[in-house]
Amino acid sequence: xxxxxxxxSSPAFYALMVCLIVMAMGPIMLMLATSFKTNVDVNDVxxxxxxxxxxxxxxxxxxxxxxxxxPASVDYCDPTFGRALGNSIFIALVxxxxxxxxxxxxxxxxxxxxxxxxxxxxxxxxxxxMVPPAVLLVPVFGIWTFQYGLxxxxxxxxxxxxxxxxxxxxxxxQSFIVQVPIQLEEAAKMDGxxxxxxxxxxxxxxxxPGLAAAAIFTxxxxxxxxxxxxxxxxxxxRTVPVTIVNSITEYDIDxxxxxxxxxxxxxxxxxxxxxxxxxxxxxxTAGAVKG
Amino acid sequence: MTTASKLNRLTPYLFLAxxxxxxxxxxxxxxGYMIYASFLDWRPSQYIGEAEFxxxxxxxxxWNDEAFRESFGVTLKFAAxxxxxxxxxxxxxxxxxxxxxxxxxxxxxxxxxxxxIAPIVVGLMWRYMYHPTVGIFNRTLKSWGLDPIPWLSDGxxxxxxxxxxDVWQWTxxxxxxxxxxxxxxxxxxxxxAELDGATGWQKIWHIKLxxxxxxxIVALLLRxxxxxxxxxxxxxxxxxxxxxxxEILSLRIFRTAQEFQELGVAAAMSNxxxxxxxxxxxxxxxxxxxxxxxxxxxxxxxxxx
Numbered sequence: 001x002x003x004x005x006x007x008x009s010s011p012a013f014y015a016l017m018v019c020l021i022v023m024a025m026g027p028i029m030l031m032l033a034t035s036f037k038t039n040v041d042v043n044d045v046x047x048x049x050x051x052x053x054x055x056x057x058x059x060x061x062x063x064x065x066x067x068x069x070x071p072a073s074v075d076y077c078d079p080t081f082g083r084a085l086g087n088s089i090f091i092a093l094v095x096x097x098x099x100x101x102x103x104x105x106x107x108x109x110x111x112x113x114x115x116x117x118x119x120x121x122x123x124x125x126x127x128x129x130m131v132p133p134a135v136l137l138v139p140v141f142g143i144w145t146f147q148y149g150l151x152x153x154x155x156x157x158x159x160x161x162x163x164x165x166x167x168x169x170x171x172x173x174q175s176f177i178v179q180v181p182i183q184l185e186e187a188a189k190m191d192g193x194x195x196x197x198x199x200x201x202x203x204x205x206x207x208x209p210g211l212a213a214a215a216i217f218t219x220x221x222x223x224x225x226x227x228x229x230x231x232x233x234x235x236x237x238r239t240v241p242v243t244i245v246n247s248i249t250e251y252d253i254d255x256x257x258x259x260x261x262x263x264x265x266x267x268x269x270x271x272x273x274x275x276x277x278x279x280x281x282x283x284x285t286a287g288a289v290k291g
Numbered sequence: 292m293t294t295a296s297k298l299n300r301l302t303p304y305l306f307l308a309x310x311x312x313x314x315x316x317x318x319x320x321x322x323g324y325m326i327y328a329s330f331l332d333w334r335p336s337q338y339i340g341e342a343e344f345x346x347x348x349x350x351x352x353x354w355n356d357e358a359f360r361e362s363f364g365v366t367l368k369f370a371a372x373x374x375x376x377x378x379x380x381x382x383x384x385x386x387x388x389x390x391x392x393x394x395x396x397x398x399x400x401x402x403x404x405x406x407x408i409a410p411i412v413v414g415l416m417w418r419y420m421y422h423p424t425v426g427i428f429n430r431t432l433k434s435w436g437l438d439p440i441p442w443l444s445d446g447x448x449x450x451x452x453x454x455x456x457d458v459w460q461w462t463x464x465x466x467x468x469x470x471x472x473x474x475x476x477x478x479x480x481x482x483x484a485e486l487d488g489a490t491g492w493q494k495i496w497h498i499k500l501x502x503x504x505x506x507x508i509v510a511l512l513l514r515x516x517x518x519x520x521x522x523x524x525x526x527x528x529x530x531x532x533x534x535x536x537x538e539i540l541s542l543r544i545f546r547t548a549q550e551f552q553e554l555g556v557a558a559a560m561s562n563x564x565x566x567x568x569x570x571x572x573x574x575x576x577x578x579x580x581x582x583x584x585x586x587x588x589x590x591x592x593x594x595x596x
Contacts, residue, residue, distance in 0.1 A: 013388065017398055020384070024401050024463065027416040028408070030427060034419065043425055045433075106310035113303035121311065128318055130572045132520035134541035135561040138328055138554050139321035146338055163317030166310055195302045224409035226523050227545060241411045241523070248415070248527065255419060262412040269407035277400040280407070284464065285471045 028266070035059070035259040042255045058260035080243050081261060088239040088265075091154060091229075092222040095161035099218045100211060102162070103169030104177075108199055110170065111177040112185075129167040133227045136160070141231045152234025160232065161222040169214045175286050176210030177203065213283035216272050223268060240265045322565075329558035335548075342555065349559035358535060359543070359560070366540040369450075370518035373457045378511060380458070381465025382503075386495055389473045399470070402463035410460075414527025417456040418443070421528070446536035449529050453537050456524055461517070465510055472506035473499065505582045512575040516568055540564050 029050075034042060036054035060071035065079040066086075109115075110122050140160055141151075150156030180203055188198045204211070226241035233242060244261055273280065324339075329349055333342035353359045388395070405413065420426050421442035429439040442452045476499065484494050500507075522541040525531065531538035531546065538546075540560065548557040 013390070013392055014394075017388065017392065017394060021398060021401050023459070024405060027413075027420060027459070028404060030420065031412075031416045045424065045430060102309040102313060105306045109303040109306035113306075115300075115303040118303075121307065124319075125314070126576065127569065127572060128314065130516055130568045131318065131322065131565065132522075132541060132568065134520065134522055134544045135325065135565050136318075136321055137544060138548055138558045138561060139324040140317075141335070141548070142328065142333075142339055142554065143321055143324055159313075159317050163313050166314055166318075170310065195299075195306075199306070220407060224411070226409075226411050226526075231549075241409055244411050244415065245523075245527065248418075255422075255425070258415065259419070262415045266408045266412050269409070270404060273400060273403050273407050277396075277403055280403055281399065281467060281471075284403075284406075285468055 031259050031262055031266075034255055035263045037256050039254060039256055058256040061257050062260050062264065080238075081240070083236070084238050084240045084243045085264065087154075087233075087237055088223060091157055091161070091239060092219050094154075095158045095165070095222045096215055096218045098158065099162045099165045099169050100215055103166050103214065104173050104204065104207070104211065105199070106166070107170045107173035107177055108203060111174050125167045125170050129171060133164065133225065136164070137227060137231055140228060144232055151232055152237055154237055156232050157229055157237065157239075160228050161225065165218040165221055169218060172214055172217070172283055172286050173207065173210050176207040180206050209279055209282065212276060213279040213286075216276060216280055217283055220269055220272070325558045325561055328555055329562050331555040333555040334552050335554060345555070349556050353556065353559055353563070361535050362538045362540055362543045363563075365450075365535065365538055366519060369454065369521070369539055370515055372454055373461070373518055374511065374514045376454070376458050377462045377465050377514060378507070380462045382469045382507065384466050385469035385473055386499065389470060399467060402466060405460040406464060410523035411527055413456060413460055414524040417452065417524070418528045421452050443529055444533060446533055449533060449537050453525055453528060456528065457518070457521065460524070461514060465514065468506060468510045469503065472503045476502050508578060509575060512571055512578075516571050519564065519568060
């Protein structure tokens with residue numbers, strides 16, 4: 001220990017760390033800078049990447065229909081993005097809430113009860129974790145359109161996101177529930193609490209960090225997902241990733257506006273990262289690193 | 292008494308019912324449906340019942356389809372290259388930076404950012420940086436008086452470009468896992484080696500890496516599984532091109548369904564991908580179990596002794 005801490009004051013390690021931080025942040029910073037540039041500045045090679053006169057007109061153009069004022073810089077207001085932003089927020093929040101409630105109940109049952117079918121259920125859940133969205137594309141399109149009649153609805157997209165995230169949420173919450181001291185639950189049972197009261201009043205408050213990690217991961221997937229949303233959403237239920245892809249198929253890209261859109265899509269995950277990096281790391285390492 | 296015990300027996304099922312129902316309706320059934328659809332000649336304008344049953348034709352045609360085989364090859368090459376680079380860099384950096392450094396928490400936090408941001412946005416950022424004239428790479432090359440690189444318009448370079456973007460995004464994952472593994476190593480083993488006069492390299496080769504191995508193998512498999520799922524970053528950056536140079540499998544599934552409207556063929560492709568992923572998952576599962584069993588046996592032996 002002491003040997004290591006003496007060596008570590010070497011400036012070379014700090015140089016390496018700064019280098020890594022610049023590399024990780026660089027592309028994001030470049031996107032941020034570009035989102036404040038006019039189209040002229042983006043295309044002018046003489047203008048440096050980080051030295052220019054910033055403007056918020058790209059953000060005004062993107063958010064024109066949800067702003068409280070009519071921006072002077074926007075001649076024609078395209079409401080696509082403003083609406084998509086609302087859709088994304090609604091879909092991500094609702095699917096996260098449902099996934100968490102359903103997922104933690106299932107995880108509790110798998111950890112605390114011995115019953116018939118427990119093995120197969122937990123095994124299937126584990127396998128389902130690996131199913132990529134691309135594999136679900138064809139069947140979900142077919143079933144949602146022809147059988148459930150849910151294409152183009154919020155319910156349809158939320159249903160997919162809940163199902164897609166459940167395996168992971170169940171899996172990660174199991175590792176938190178195992179650590180809850182069983183004596184607490186037994187004491188509550190002695191006092192006459194039924195299983196549901198034990199679960200909601202005793203277990204849930206203890207596994208709050210696990211719930212936070214699970215919530216962030218679920219929100220992130222629902223917020224970032226493109227493929228299934230693209231296949232299922234209609235004109236009025238489209239999410240932000242879909243509108244971004246739709247707007248870059250054209251040859252001539254308005255980089256300033258698209259980077260502003262990208263920044264808006266990146267903001268929630270960035271905030272989560274800075275607020276709850278500990279929970280996120282727990283979530284990432286759970287399962288791979290024991291203890 | 293009897294109602295209470297009945298309720299007790301039902302409790303786990305009540306807790307599980309919503310999850311099982313949702314998984315069955317929106318995950319298991321679609322997978323079954325996909326397997327069925329892969330035996331059909333089916334277009335989006337038809338009800339699935341109207342589609343013609345063609346047996347294994349989709350699978351056989353795909354196997355003989357040179358474009359599909361090339362796309363499959365690109366997928367394997369992409370996964371192999373990105374995962375090896377990420378393992379080397381991630382583990383290397385973790386070994387190098389595993390010491391008491393101020394600001395380590397900040398580095399870890401910032402390292403999570405690339406993984407949290409939407410793949411669509413990651414693709415967007417890199418596409419901008421690779422832009423032939425306004426992108427930062429070619430601008431820098433130009434200011435040094437060097438020739439611009441055709442990042443996204445040349446087959447080899449676009450593959451390199453996509454690999455760099457993925458390595459940027461996912462090396463931190465390996466780094467964070469390796470660091471966590473290093474920091475949970477038993478101090479006693481390292482101290483014993485130090486007393487024996489082991490050098491830094493010897494400690495890494497003979498103690499750290501072998502003890503980290505279980506975590507590294509799981510990290511490798513997790514990354515491999517994820518590398519086969521990559522879609523949006525490539526879709527935004529190159530849309531599979533130029534030619535088929537970056538057309539990874541999930542992108543081909545998407546295009547077969549969306550552009551060519553051949554749902555049966557896309558389903559058969561999905562099945563190929565799913566089989567591949569299931570094999571990897573089962574390997575990981577079996578490996579994890581073996582490690583757990585070994586750990587349990589060692590604990591039991593230690594207790595007996």
